[in-house]
Amino acid sequence: MTPHLDIPVSEQTQVGEARRAATRLATDHELDETATGRIAIVVTELANNLWRHAAKGRMLMGCRRAGEGRLFEILAIDSGPGMADVQRCLRDGYSSGGTAGNGLGAVQRLSTDFSVFSVPGRGTVVLSRTWVPPASDPYAAAPRTGFAFAGICLAAPGEFVSGDAWDIRLSDSQATILVADGLGHGPVAAAAADVAIQGFAAAAGSPAAILERLHGPMRSTRGAAAAIALIDATAGTVTYAGAGNISGRMISGVADRSLLSQHGTLGVQVRRLQDMVYPWPEHALVVMHSDGLATRWNLKELGGLFNCDPAVVAGWLLREHTRGHDDVTVVVLKRT
Numbered sequence: 001m002t003p004h005l006d007i008p009v010s011e012q013t014q015v016g017e018a019r020r021a022a023t024r025l026a027t028d029h030e031l032d033e034t035a036t037g038r039i040a041i042v043v044t045e046l047a048n049n050l051w052r053h054a055a056k057g058r059m060l061m062g063c064r065r066a067g068e069g070r071l072f073e074i075l076a077i078d079s080g081p082g083m084a085d086v087q088r089c090l091r092d093g094y095s096s097g098g099t100a101g102n103g104l105g106a107v108q109r110l111s112t113d114f115s116v117f118s119v120p121g122r123g124t125v126v127l128s129r130t131w132v133p134p135a136s137d138p139y140a141a142a143p144r145t146g147f148a149f150a151g152i153c154l155a156a157p158g159e160f161v162s163g164d165a166w167d168i169r170l171s172d173s174q175a176t177i178l179v180a181d182g183l184g185h186g187p188v189a190a191a192a193a194d195v196a197i198q199g200f201a202a203a204a205g206s207p208a209a210i211l212e213r214l215h216g217p218m219r220s221t222r223g224a225a226a227a228i229a230l231i232d233a234t235a236g237t238v239t240y241a242g243a244g245n246i247s248g249r250m251i252s253g254v255a256d257r258s259l260l261s262q263h264g265t266l267g268v269q270v271r272r273l274q275d276m277v278y279p280w281p282e283h284a285l286v287v288m289h290s291d292g293l294a295t296r297w298n299l300k301e302l303g304g305l306f307n308c309d310p311a312v313v314a315g316w317l318l319r320e321h322t323r324g325h326d327d328v329t330v331v332v333l334k335r336t
Helices: 013-028 033-053 085-092 105-110 187-202 205-214 303-305 310-321
Strands: 005-009 058-066 069-080 114-117 121-132 147-154 163-171 174-182 226-233 237-243 247-250 256-259 274-281 285-289 330-333
Touching: 005 069, 013 033, 013 058, 013 069, 013 163, 033 058, 033 114, 033 226, 058 147, 058 247, 069 247, 069 310, 085 205, 085 274, 105 114, 105 121, 105 205, 147 163, 147 174, 147 310, 163 187, 163 330, 174 187, 174 285, 187 226, 205 226, 205 237, 226 256, 226 285, 237 247, 237 256, 237 310, 256 274, 285 303, 310 330
Parallel strands: none
Antiparallel strands: 005 058, 058 069, 069 121, 114 121, 147 330, 163 174, 174 226, 226 237, 237 274, 247 256, 247 285, 285 330
C-alpha cells in the first residue's frame, strides 16, 4: 500500500517542497488542474502557518478512491504553541504573526471537509480534505455513509513502501475494517500485507472466518499480524478477531475498552481464531493501529477531540505516540 507522504515543514524552503509533493501526488492520481490548483493553495497556506508559527511542523498527504471520485487528504501537525481560541484563528484578518491573517479561513473555504484540534502548549492538528468528482460526473457529491472514518499509513524511516496496510468495506449499516502488519518492514513486509488486503476484498463471513481464509494464501509470504473489526450500527456491536500485535480500542469520553487479539501470525502459525462481540456505545470511536504506535495512550483529558473528524484523531495519536522506528498505521471510525 502506498503510504501517506510525510514532509517536515520547519523552514520556508520546505513550503515549496510540500507544495510540489502535493502537486505530484495529485497528478499521480489523475486529478484535474482545478482540483490540483486548489490543493496547492491549501498546502501552501498550511505549510506557511507551520514554518511561521509552529514547532516540529509536518504535513501528511494521501489520496484514496471514494466511489468513482477521489478524496485528497492533508494534515498539518505540530507540537505547539497551540491555539487558545480556534474559532478566532479561523476568522479572516486575525493574525498572531503580523500577516494578513487569511490562511486558515482560506483553507476552510477551499476544503470539502475541514477540522481542527488544538491544545495550548501541546500542539495542533488541522485537516483539509478535498473531494474530486469523476470527470464523467463533475457535479457528483462525495459518497456519504452512516460512518465517518480515516486511515493513515506511514512507512518506516528510510523506506518508500509501508509493510502495514488497511482497508474498509461498507454496506448499509455495517463497516468491516482490516489492519495488517507484515513482519519487518520494506518491500517484503509490504508484499505480505498486500496479500492480506487482496484476500480481504474477496472474502466473506465473520472476522475470524475471514482471517482463517487469509491464513493459507499468506503462507507464501513472510506473514503478518492482522485484525478485523465488523462494526454494526444497527445492532450496536463490534465483532473483532485478530492474530498478533494489532491493537483495537473503543473509546469515548466515559469509556475505554480494549478489543482482544490472540497470539500468532497469519501465514506462519495461528491457533483457531475466535470472534469476540462487544457492545458499541453510541458515541464511541473504534481505533485500530499497528505496533508502530505505542499502546499505552489515552485521550481522557481531550474531550473535544471526539467531536473532530477521525483523521484529526488519527493525526493526534501519531503526533504524540508514534514509536518512530517502524511502519505505523492508525484507523479511526465513528458514527455520523
